[in-house]
Amino acid sequence: MKNPFRSKRWIVTGLLCAAFVTGYAATPGGTSAASPDFRALVASPDRSEADRKADERRKPEQLLAFTGVRAGMKVLDIGAGGGYTTELLARAVGPQGVVYAQNGKPRDAFDERMKKPAMKNVVAAIRPFDDPAPPEAKDLDLIAVILFYHDITYMPVDRAKMNRRFFEALKPGGHLIVIDHSAKAGAGPEVGKTLHRIEEAQLRREVEAAGFKLEAQSGFLRDPGDPRDVPLREVSNMATDRFALKYVKP
Numbered sequence: 001m002k003n004p005f006r007s008k009r010w011i012v013t014g015l016l017c018a019a020f021v022t023g024y025a026a027t028p029g030g031t032s033a034a035s036p037d038f039r040a041l042v043a044s045p046d047r048s049e050a051d052r053k054a055d056e057r058r059k060p061e062q063l064l065a066f067t068g069v070r071a072g073m074k075v076l077d078i079g080a081g082g083g084y085t086t087e088l089l090a091r092a093v094g095p096q097g098v099v100y101a102q103n104g105k106p107r108d109a110f111d112e113r114m115k116k117p118a119m120k121n122v123v124a125a126i127r128p129f130d131d132p133a134p135p136e137a138k139d140l141d142l143i144a145v146i147l148f149y150h151d152i153t154y155m156p157v158d159r160a161k162m163n164r165r166f167f168e169a170l171k172p173g174g175h176l177i178v179i180d181h182s183a184k185a186g187a188g189p190e191v192g193k194t195l196h197r198i199e200e201a202q203l204r205r206e207v208e209a210a211g212f213k214l215e216a217q218s219g220f221l222r223d224p225g226d227p228r229d230v231p232l233r234e235v236s237n238m239a240t241d242r243f244a245l246k247y248v249k250p
Contacts (some may be wrong), residue, residue, distance in 0.1 A: 035070065036064070036069070036070065036071060036091075036092045036094075038060075038061045038064045038065055038092070039061055041064070041088070041091050041092060042055065042060050042061050042064075042088070044091065044118075046116070046117070046118065047087075047118075051084055051087070054084055056237070057237055057238060057239050058084070059220055059221060060088050062218070062220040062221075063085075063088070063146075063179075063220075063244075064088060064089075064092055066177070066216075066218050066220065066244055066246065067089075067142060067144060067175070067177050067246075068142070068175060068246075069089055069092040069093060069142060070092070070093070070141075071092070071093060071094040071096060071097060072093060072094065072096040072097045073092075073093045073097045073141040073142055074093075074097065074098050074100075074137070074139070074140045074141050074142075075089050075093060075097070075098070075099045075100070075140065075141060075142045075143070075144065076099075076100045076102060076132065076133055076137055076140050076142070076143045076144070076169060077089060077099055077100070077101045077102065077143075077144050077146075078102050078129070078132055078143060078144065078145040078148060078166075079102065079103065079104075079129070079145065079146075079148030079149075079151065079152070080101035080102060080103050080107075080110060081103065081107060081109070081110065081148070082107060082109035082110050082113065083101060083107075083109070083110045083113040083114070083119070083122075085144060085146045086099055086101040086110075086113075086119070086122060087113060087116070087118055087119060087122075089142075089144065090118055090119055090120075090121050090122050091118055093121065094121070095120070095121055097121060098121050098122075098123060099121060099122045099123070100122075100123045100125050100133065100134060100137045101122050101123065101124050101125060102125045102126075102127055102129075102132045102133075103124075103125075103126055104126070104127075104128065104129055104155075105126060106126060110124065111124075123137075125137075128157070129152050129155065129157045129162050130157050130158045130159070130161040130162040130165065131161075131162075131165055132162065132165060132166075132169075133165060133169040137169060138169065139170075139171040139174075140169050140170050140171060140174055141170075141171065141174050141175070142170075142174060142175050142176075142177065143166050143169065143170060143174070143175070143176045143177070144176075144177045145176070145177070145178045145179070145180075146177070146179050147179060147180055147181065147242070148180070149178055149180050149198060149203055150180050150181060150191075150192040150196055150197055150198035151192065151196070152192075153189050153192030153193070153198060154189075154190075154192050154193035159206055160206070160209065160210070163206060163207055163209065163210035163212075164210045164211075166210065166212075167210045167211050167212060167249055170249040171249070172249055172250065173248065173249065174248070174249050175215070175246055175247065175248055175249075176207065176212055176246075176247040176248075176249070177244070177245070177246055177247075178203060178207065178244075178245045178247070179221065179242055179243065179244045179245070180197070180198050180200075180203065180242060180243065181195075181196060181197040181198070181232055181240045181241070181242055182197060182198075182199075182200055182226070182228050182240065182241045182242060182243050183195060183197035183198055183199045183200075183228055183229070184199070184227075184228045184229050185199060185201065186199065187199045187202075187228075187229075189202065194231065195229065195230070195231045195232065196231065196232035196233070197228065197232065197240070200243045200245075203245075204245070207245075207247060208247075211249070211250070212247035212248065212249060213247060213248050213249075213250055214245060214246070214247055215246045215247060215248040216245075216246040217243065217244060217245050217246065218244040218246075219244075220244065221241075221242035221243075221244055222241055222242065222243070223239060223240060223241040223242070224241065225241075226239075226240050226241035228240075228241055
């Protein structure tokens with residue numbers, strides 16, 4: 001005779017296991033890491049007022065969700081600038097993770113941000129863009145190039161070499177996130193300097209030539225009202241049409 005209590009026990013056990021699994025996600029390295037509470041992270045009371053104001057156009061909660069960043073990851077932030085994105089990533093990876101923040105030259109705003117407790121797991125790296133990863137930054141889980149690829153187009157940088165370095169620095173299954181201000185289709189590379197934008201198709205060609213495969217894209221920063229031929233400095237609050245691409249290293 002079938003024991004009804006035993007059946008119920010197995011059902012409960014199965015539900016508990018399912019609940020446990022859905023609270024965790026596998027990192028590219030095969031380990032499990034809890035999905036951060038991005039809303040709580042963005043609402044952290046020790047974030048600056050300047051960053052909170054930037055949140056209105058940067059949409060950090062959606063950004064972090066799109067990157068897939070998890071606790072314990074190793075991340076490289078390219079063109080970190082003043083460190084807005086770097087700090088968000090550092091909070092997301094937590095004390096067991098690390099964020100390498102690359103800039104082509106020292107930045108006072110970044111140096112000041114490095115004094116914050118939230119930046120304890122950040123390693124500042126002043127390096128050329130076509131060789132951006134410090135020697136110890138190997139088998140990375142994630143590389144982020146946020147609103148900066150267009151600037152690199154008018155620098156004396158070998159972008160093909162740079163993208164190959166991105167590919168080499170990632171572990172298999174690791175991700176490259178590129179977000180940038182969109183230019184009109186057919187716009188030449190010169191708009192990187194004149195408009196501070198880049199044509200999405202051009203960026204895709206360059207990144208995919210290094211071996212990356214497009215895994216996902218998101219419209220959370222899209223703005224169909226942006227004519228895409230106006231200089232960034234002339235756009236109110238820099239609220240441009242921005243594309244978001246997620247690439248994977250096969």
